[in-house]
Amino acid sequence: xxxxxxxxxxxxxxxxxxxxxxxxxxxxxxxxxxSSTFAFRDAEHGARLxxxxxxxxxYTRIGNPTIRALEDNIAALxxxxxxxxxxxxxxxxxxxxxxxxxxxxxxxxxxxxxGPTRLVLESHWNRxxxxxxAVDTSDLDKVRAxxxxxxRMLFIETPANPTLKVTDIAGCSxxxxxxxxxxxxxxxxxxxxxxxPFEHGADIVLxxxxxxxxxxxxxxxxxxxxxEEPGYELVxxxxxxxxxxxxxxxxxxxxxxxxxxxxxxxxxxxxxRMIAKFLEQHSAVASVAYPGLKSHPQRKLHKRxxxxxxxxxxxxxxxxxxxGVKLMNxxxxxxxxxxxxxxxxxxxxxxxxxxxxxxxxxRQAAGITDGLVRLSVGCEDxxxxxxxxxxxxx
Ligand SMILES: *Cc1c(COP(=O)(O)O)cnc(C)c1O
Numbered sequence: 203x204x205x206x207x208x209x210x211x212x213x214x215x216x217x218x219x220x221x222x223x224x225x226x227x228x229x230x231x232x233x234x235x236x237s238s239t240f241a242f243r244d245a246e247h248g249a250r251l252x253x254x255x256x257x258x259x260x261y262t263r264i265g266n267p268t269i270r271a272l273e274d275n276i277a278a279l280x281x282x283x284x285x286x287x288x289x290x291x292x293x294x295x296x297x298x299x300x301x302x303x304x305x306x307x308x309x310x311x312x313x314x315x316x317g318p319t320r321l322v323l324e325s326h327w328n329r330x331x332x333x334x335x336a337v338d339t340s341d342l343d344k345v346r347a348x349x350x351x352x353x354r355m356l357f358i359e360t361p362a363n364p365t366l367k368v369t370d371i372a373g374c375s376x377x378x379x380x381x382x383x384x385x386x387x388x389x390x391x392x393x394x395x396x397x398x399p400f401e402h403g404a405d406i407v408l409x410x411x412x413x414x415x416x417x418x419x420x421x422x423x424x425x426x427x428x429x430e431e432p433g434y435e436l437v438x439x440x441x442x443x444x445x446x447x448x449x450x451x452x453x454x455x456x457x458x459x460x461x462x463x464x465x466x467x468x469x470x471x472x473x474x475r476m477i478a479k480f481l482e483q484h485s486a487v488a489s490v491a492y493p494g495l496k497s498h499p500q501r502k503l504h505k506r507x508x509x510x511x512x513x514x515x516x517x518x519x520x521x522x523x524x525x526g527v528k529l530m531n532x533x534x535x536x537x538x539x540x541x542x543x544x545x546x547x548x549x550x551x552x553x554x555x556x557x558x559x560x561x562x563x564x565r566q567a568a569g570i571t572d573g574l575v576r577l578s579v580g581c582e583d584x585x586x587x588x589x590x591x592x593x594x595x596x
Contacts, residue, residue, distance in 0.1 A: 211278075213279060213394060213395045213463075213464050214395075214464040214465075216275070216278045216279050217275070217279060217395075217460050217461055217462075217463045217464055218461050220274060220275045220278035220279065221270070221271040221272060221273070221274035221275030221276075221278065221457070222271040222274075222275070222457070231454075231457075231458070232267070232268050232271040232454060232457060233267075233268065234268050234450055234451055234454045235259075235262075235266055235267050235268045235450050236450050236451055237262065237266075237450075238261065238262050238263075239260075239261050239262070240258070240259040240260060240261070262447065262449075262450065263442050263445060263447045264442040264447075265442075266450050266453070268450040268451075268453045268454050268457075269287045269447070269448050269450055269453040271453070271457055272285070272287055272425070272448075272453040272454075272456055272457045272460070273285030273286060273287050273425070275457060275460055276394070276409065276411070276415065276425045276427055276460070277427050277428075279394035279395075279398075279460075279463075280389070280394045280398055280399075280400060280407050280427040281394075281398050281400050281401065282400055282407060282427035282428055282429050283428055283429060283430050283431045283433075283434060284427070284428050284431060284433075284434035285425055285426070285427050285428075286425065286426040286427075286428070286434065286437065286438070286441055287423065287424070287425050287447070287448035287453055287456075288423070288424035288425065288426065288441070288446045288447065288448055289422070289423065289424065289446055289447060289448055289449070289452070290410070290412065290422045290423060290424050291316075291390065291408070291409065291410025291411070291412055291413075291422075291423070291424040292318055292319070292322070292410075292424065293424050293444075293446035294408050294409070294410070294424030294425060294426050294446070295319050295322070295357075295388070295408060295424075296322060296444070296446065297426065297437065297440065297441045297444055297446045298355075298386060298406065298408070298426065298437065299322075299323065299327050299332065300440050300444050301436065301437040301440035301441065302354065302355060302384060302436070302437070303327065303332045303354055303355060304330075304331070304332070305330060305331030305332070306331055306333075306352055307331075307332055307333070307352055307353075307354040307355070308332075308333040308334070308335065308350045308352045308353045308354065309323060309332060309333070309334055309335075309353070309354065309355040309356075309357055310334075310335050310337060310339070310345060310348045310349070310353060310355070310356050310357070311323060311334060311335070311336050311337075311339075311356075311357045311358075312336070312337070312338075312339040312340075312357070312358045312359045312360070312362050312369060313336040313337055313338050313339070313362075313564075313567065313568040314338075314359075314362040314363060314364070314365045314367060314568040314569060314570060315336075315357070315358075315359045315362060315363065315388065316359060316363050316388065316390070316410075316556075317363075317556050317557045317558075317559050317560060318559070319357070319359075319388070320334075320336055320560070321559050321560075324336075333350075333352070335348040335350075336564075336568075338367070338568070338569075339356075339358050339360075339362075339369040339374065340360075340362070340367040340368055340369050340370075340500065342370055342373045342374070342377070345373075345374060345377055346377060349377065349381055353381055353383050354383050354384065355383055355384050355385075355386060356374050356377065356378045356383055356384070356385045356386065357386045357388070358371070358374055358385070358386070358387055358388070359387070359388040359390075359391070360387065360391075360392075360397075360504075360507075361391055361392075361493055361504065361512070361514070363391065363514075363552075363556070364514070364516045364552045364556070364557070364570060364574060364576040365491060365516065365568065365569040365570060365574075366491040366492060366493060366498070366514065366515075366516055367491075367500065367569065368493060368498075368500035368503050368504045368507075370503055370507070371385075371387060371399050371402035371403065371404060371507050372402040372403050372507070374403075375402060375403025375404060376403070378403075378405070379403070384405045384406060384433075385403065385404050385405050385406070386404070386405065386406045386407075386408060387399035387404040387406070387407050387408070388408045388409075388410075389407050389408065389409055390408070390409050390410045390413050390414070390543070391413075391512060391514055391542075391543075392414075392508055392512055393409075393413075393414040393415060393463060393467050393543070394407075394463075395414075395463055395464045395467040395468070395509070396467060396471070396508050396509045396510045396512055397507060397508040397509065400427075400429045401507075402507050404429065405428075405429055405430075405433060406426060406427070406428055406429070406433060407426070407427045407429075408424070408425070408426055408427075409424060409425045409426075409427075410423075410424055411423040411424060411425050411456050411459075411460075412424075412541065412543075413541065413542050413543030413544070414463060414466070414467055414542075414543035415456060415459065415460050415463060415543075416455065416456045416459035416460070417459045417460075417462065417463060417466050417543060417544060417545055418459055418544060418545055419541060419544035419545070419546065420455065421452055421455045421456055421459070422452075423448055423452055423453075423456050424446075424448075426441075466545060466581055467512075467513070468510075469581045470513035470579050470580055470581050471494075471510050471511065471512055471513050472584070473513065473547075473579045473580070473581070473582070473584045473587060474492065474494070474511070474512065474513035474514070474515055474577075474579040475494050475511065476584050476588065477515060477577070477579055477584070477587060477588065477591060478490055478492035478494060478495055478515050479495070480588055480591065480592075481515065481517050481591065482495060482497065484595055485520075486519055486520055486521070486525065486595050487517055487518070487519060487520065487595075488517075488518045488519060488520045488573075489517065489518045490515060490516075490517040490518075491515070491516040491517065492511060492514075492515045492516075493505075493508075493511040493512065494510070494511030494512075495511075498511075513543075513578065513579040513580075514542060514576065514577070514578055514579070515576070515577045515579065516552075516574050516575065516576045516577070517574070517575055517577070518571060518573045518574055518575070519573060519575070521573075522572065522573035523551075523553070523572040523573045525573070526551055526573050526574070526575045527551070529549075529575060529594050529595065530549055530550075530551060530575065532593070532594035533549055533590055533591070533594045534590055534593070534594070535547070535582065535586055535587065535589075535590040536548065536549045536577075536587070536590055536591075536594075537549070538550065540555050540556050541578070542576075542578035543578060544578070544580060545580050545581045546580040546581075546582070547577065547578065547579050547580040547582060547587055548577070548578045548580070549575065549576070549577050549578075550575070550576050550578075551574070551575055551576075552570050552574055552576055553565060553570060553571070553572045553574065556576075557570050
């Protein structure tokens with residue numbers, strides 16, 4: 203998969219080096235330009251910057267050197283043209299909806315997408331006349347059937363949250379191209395170390411950097427990457443008009459986190475493979491959803507478009523919801539918390555937590571059963587994690 207990558211360097215190298223080179227001070231890490239505004243050399247200089255005749259910094263909501271280092275780093279990792287940092291993952295998706303959709307436009311979204319992504323379209327963007335179809339995008343026929351004459355955007359998440367159903371990125375790209383719609387891929391679950399949607403025809407990639415990219419559960423942030431410069435240009439003004447910008451200190455922390463992205467993603471994935479296998483053979487477990495298991499119905503598709511199965515596992519206990527609650531209350535090392543992609547292992551219950559905003563019918567249709575438990579496997583020693591799951595299950 204990585205072979206047809208148009209990036210010049212590999213992910214581990216880019217994560218450490220892309221976006222910043224020591225400046226005149228020699229500082230190995232990007233200085234935190236904690237300044238809302240930047241001084242002009244003279245009135246003419248200021249006027250040239252505003253006219254766009256000269257590159258430079260004006261005001262942090264519309265650009266800042268520390269933030270730029272992070273934007274360039276993630277853009278390089280994804281193999282895209284430009285990055286755009288946002289205050290959160292939701293700020294990133296809302297920036298795209300604000301910039302690219304209007305009254306009478308229609309968007310198709312993965313039904314089991316990150317809960318608030320679907321909710322904000324359903325209960326807020328619809329107030330401004332944006333139409334939504336939430337469909338099981340893992341079935342391309344359903345995507346085709348949902349297309350309307352006013353479809354402007356396909357917004358997919360693969361693997362989806364928390365069902366781990368896989369959507370064919372190239373297949374969706376083909377559909378989007380035919381109807382002149384933009385394909386947005388939320389790549390939060392995989393990170394660019396494991397999946398680079400531009401290689402399969404995506405136009406825009408979105409990240410909640412809160413998760414794997416920052417990786418330490420201490421920052422909320424988002425990032426949009428555009429495959430081509432014109433896409434960036436189209437969204438740039440709406441982004442800074444909306445005020446969805448990241449803060450320089452936030453950007454510095456995420457830049458610090460991304461340096462170890464590959465180390466963390468690969469180690470967590472190895473841990474997850476072992477835990478998924480352990481869960482699958484355990485007598486208390488009814489089913490396990492993990493793209494790395496032979497039992498995953500779309501394992502081959504996932505393998506075609508990603509470099510690994512990642513570190514999120516969903517599973518169902520034979521005792522259903524009651525047993526799931528008991529399990530979450532019995533783990534000792536794992537932390538009962540939402541979010542994912544951190545260095546520590548987190549466990550949560552989607553039906554009562556991340557996806558509680560959906561109606562029971564919507565959850566059922568999206569395959570989010572009441573007994574489903576989601577595990578975001580971290581980088582602890584796997585033997586300790588296995589001991590914890592084992593004692594909690596018994
Ligand atoms: C967390 C998450 C988001 C939203 O990101 P925030 O940083 O919490 O705003 C979007 N998509 C996915 C897949 C997520 O996991």
